[in-house]
Amino acid sequence: MKIRDAALKTELTEKTIRYYEEIGLVVPERRENGYRDFSEQDVHSLRFLARARKLGFSVDDCRQLLSLYSDRKRASKDVKNIAEAHLVEIDMKIKELSKMQDTLRHLVSTCQGNERPDCPIINDLAGKS
Amino acid sequence: MKIRDAALKTELTEKTIRYYEEIGLVVPERRENGYRDFSEQDVHSLRFLARARKLGFSVDDCRQLLSLYSDRKRASKDVKNIAEAHLVEIDMKIKELSKMQDTLRHLVSTCQGNERPDCPIINDLAGKS
DNA sequence: TCTTGACCTTCCAGTGACTGGAGGCTTTAT
DNA sequence: ATAAAGCCTCCAGTCACTGGAAGGTCAAGA
Numbered sequence: 001m002k003i004r005d006a007a008l009k010t011e012l013t014e015k016t017i018r019y020y021e022e023i024g025l026v027v028p029e030r031r032e033n034g035y036r037d038f039s040e041q042d043v044h045s046l047r048f049l050a051r052a053r054k055l056g057f058s059v060d061d062c063r064q065l066l067s068l069y070s071d072r073k074r075a076s077k078d079v080k081n082i083a084e085a086h087l088v089e090i091d092m093k094i095k096e097l098s099k100m101q102d103t104l105r106h107l108v109s110t111c112q113g114n115e116r117p118d119c120p121i122i123n124d125l126a127g128k129s
Numbered sequence: 130m131k132i133r134d135a136a137l138k139t140e141l142t143e144k145t146i147r148y149y150e151e152i153g154l155v156v157p158e159r160r161e162n163g164y165r166d167f168s169e170q171d172v173h174s175l176r177f178l179a180r181a182r183k184l185g186f187s188v189d190d191c192r193q194l195l196s197l198y199s200d201r202k203r204a205s206k207d208v209k210n211i212a213e214a215h216l217v218e219i220d221m222k223i224k225e226l227s228k229m230q231d232t233l234r235h236l237v238s239t240c241q242g243n244e245r246p247d248c249p250i251i252n253d254l255a256g257k258s
Numbered sequence: 259t260c261t262t263g264a265c266c267t268t269c270c271a272g273t274g275a276c277t278g279g280a281g282g283c284t285t286t287a288t
Numbered sequence: 289a290t291a292a293a294g295c296c297t298c299c300a301g302t303c304a305c306t307g308g309a310a311g312g313t314c315a316a317g318a
Contacts, residue, residue, distance in 0.1 A: 047256055048256075065251070068248075069251050069255060071246075073246060077241075079240065079251055080242035087233050090230050094226050097185070097219050098223065100219055108213055112206075114205055114206055115204045116204065116205055117201060117204070119205035119208045121205075122205075124180070125194060127176055
């Protein structure tokens with residue numbers, strides 16, 4: 001299957017698929033004319049990658065997960081470890097964003113938002129309390 | 130004041146300060162020997178930038194906020210608009226992360242995490258329901 | 259005076275995960 | 289025969305820095 005069809009089947013772009021090949025996540029065959037030729041296997045891998053990326057796993061995590069995926073002797077604990085570490089990262093990001101949200105919401109709510117220059121948002125950024 | 134002291138006073142790194150100069154966010158004077166010479170004004174701007182970045186504003190937002198900061202005839206609504214747009218982005222990010230979190234938490238909770246290969250996380254990523 | 263070491267400078271490369279585009283083949287349809 | 293679509297590679301750009309090399313400057317101590 002050519003790259004266009006692989007892209008349609010995986011909801012990845014052709015660019016992304018070529019990039020994944022470049023960094024060694026998939027290794028499609030090549031036809032005589034140089035065109036990539038994706039097997040069903042390749043498409044499975046790409047879909048796996050697409051899902052993992054959607055869950056926010058880094059490409060490097062994806063590489064490990066993909067390797068565990070094709071390892072029949074894997075220990076589920078290895079997978080779980082990766083997922084739990086990722087969860088911790090997500091938690092941290094949410095906490096950080098929530099802090100920003102709180103501060104900003106407060107500032108925005110106290111700003112008149114009119115034509116005059118007085119602005120608690122600017123004041124806060126300027127360090128004036 | 131030399132860059133090291135500017136860095137200490139603003140909690141930015143020297144590298145970051147040089148970068149901010151490179152992209153035109155601050156324009157410190159230069160001494161005869163080529164060293165940057167930061168005024169108190171410059172330090173104020175840098176602190177302003179540091180705070181805005183901590184709230185997650187993009188460098189481009191920061192540029193606009195800084196310009197509004199030094200504009201005595203600014204309208205607070207211009208500031209508020211930028212802040213509100215940023216809040217919307219933060220909300221979206223949090224929602225996206227929360228979705229990932231939900232899915233991942235569920236998957237992690239159903240995975241035994243032992244030496245055996247059966248793994249609901251891998252199964253989900255592989256599209257097996 | 260010499261030297262050491264801290265501090266400053268510029269410039270280049272790398273990060274993550276793509277994305278856009280140029281320039282050039284091959285295939286398909288008219 | 290020709291045009292359009294589709295494929296290829298390679299290079300540059302994104303964002304906001306960060307690391308490091310190579311070299312100039314300055315103050316203090318031997």
